[in-house]
Amino acid sequence: MNKSRRWMRSLGYACALGVVLVCMEVTVAAGSAPRYDVTFGQQGNEVQVQIVPARAGVATHAMPAPDAGAVTGIVGSPVVRPTSTVTPKAAVPPTQLQSQSVADYKEDGFDINIDTISGEVVSGQLAETGRLSLAILFEADSSAVNQADAVTMQSLNQILSVMKSQPDLRIAVEGYVDYTGVKEYEALGQLSDEDTSADRAASVKNWLVGKGISSDRITSVGKGMRGQIGDSEEQRAKNRRVDIVKLSN
Amino acid sequence: MIELVMVIFILTLVAGAYFYIWRQQGRLSASDQEVAAYYLSAATFMDTLHADSRMARRIEPTPDGCIMEVMTSGGLQQITYTLRGNAIERLANGKAKLYDFGKPLREGAKVLFNVRELAP
Numbered sequence: 270m271n272k273s274r275r276w277m278r279s280l281g282y283a284c285a286l287g288v289v290l291v292c293m294e295v296t297v298a299a300g301s302a303p304r305y306d307v308t309f310g311q312q313g314n315e316v317q318v319q320i321v322p323a324r325a326g327v328a329t330h331a332m333p334a335p336d337a338g339a340v341t342g343i344v345g346s347p348v349v350r351p352t353s354t355v356t357p358k359a360a361v362p363p364t365q366l367q368s369q370s371v372a373d374y375k376e377d378g379f380d381i382n383i384d385t386i387s388g389e390v391v392s393g394q395l396a397e398t399g400r401l402s403l404a405i406l407f408e409a410d411s412s413a414v415n416q417a418d419a420v421t422m423q424s425l426n427q428i429l430s431v432m433k434s435q436p437d438l439r440i441a442v443e444g445y446v447d448y449t450g451v452k453e454y455e456a457l458g459q460l461s462d463e464d465t466s467a468d469r470a471a472s473v474k475n476w477l478v479g480k481g482i483s484s485d486r487i488t489s490v491g492k493g494m495r496g497q498i499g500d501s502e503e504q505r506a507k508n509r510r511v512d513i514v515k516l517s518n
Numbered sequence: 519m520i521e522l523v524m525v526i527f528i529l530t531l532v533a534g535a536y537f538y539i540w541r542q543q544g545r546l547s548a549s550d551q552e553v554a555a556y557y558l559s560a561a562t563f564m565d566t567l568h569a570d571s572r573m574a575r576r577i578e579p580t581p582d583g584c585i586m587e588v589m590t591s592g593g594l595q596q597i598t599y600t601l602r603g604n605a606i607e608r609l610a611n612g613k614a615k616l617y618d619f620g621k622p623l624r625e626g627a628k629v630l631f632n633v634r635e636l637a638p
Contacts, residue, residue, distance in 0.1 A: 309563065
């Protein structure tokens with residue numbers, strides 16, 4: 270009887286110890302988890318919350334009281350406009366993407382000068398605005414970087430040199446396509462514009478990784494046809510772009 | 519005659535001041551309905567943001583939003599939030615949703631969207 274009691278007591282202690290250890294681990298994990306402060310909304314009436322990945326958000330700030338007195342009742346509905354995926358407006362003859370010269374890029378509307386795409390310009394603009402549009406051309410039938418294109422390679426080499434000179438710099442590569450690109454890929458039976466732009470962003474990332482940049486420093490995102498500048502011939506060239514976005518450290 | 523001119527002058531001043539105050543009040547204050555609609559849309563957005571962050575494995579703040587790596591039943595997926603003018607766009611799985619916060623409650627108030635990592 271005594272033996273059995275002792276056994277039960279030991280088991281109880283072991284369970285209690287287990288619970289304590291689990292609690293300690295959870296506490297340590299919670300302490301080390303990154304937290305993000307999110308501010309959104311209209312100036313003067315912005316809302317601030319904290320979010321933690323893989324965990325429920327923690328509201329640290331109550332919504333500010335509205336200026337116009339107490340809200341007496343909720344009238345109206347949230348203004349959430351779903352924007353469906355954009356369908357091409359008209360049949361546009363597929364453009365054969367070929368190697369371009371600097372003059373061609375200028376003709377397409379890029380304000381570009383191969384001599385001024387220097388590392389200083391790239392790092393300066395990233396530091397100033399956090400975003401940089403690069404003239405990177407892709408083959409019509411693939412998402413591979415067009416290595417025969419001088420301006421594309423110049424742009425890539427500059428971002429490469431900036432990343433090498435700034436080991437703490439982390440970037441997101443955002444790929445975009447235009448209507449024409451979508452038509453081409455539809456004709457080829459490939460997937461959506463999102464997949465195409467994601468593949469293109471990934472190929473830029475892979476190129477940089479292949480040159481010795483750690484993949485942890487680069488995130489690639491496919492933005493599809495979002496952020497279209499326009500639909501004229503020269504604006505479409507700008508739509509077909511890759512943006513480099515500086516990520517905060 | 520002078521008295522009449524003075525009366526008209528004073529009346530004009532008073533009417534002008536009254537009109538100015540009335541117009542400023544109209545500009546600066548939003549109606550209860552607009553305020554309620556604003557906070558309702560803010561709550562809707564916050565709900566979506568929290569739902570995404572609960573599934574997120576990683577969050578990368580960008581200058582105009584953030585990128586979340588989210589584990590779904592279909593595998594690892596990216597959700598991006600981007601500030602687009604006076605609205606915030608959520609792009610996931612090829613579908614975009616615009617969260618529009620409606621008419622500015624204060625004159626010229628822009629929509630902000632800022633994500634920053636807090637120091638551990």
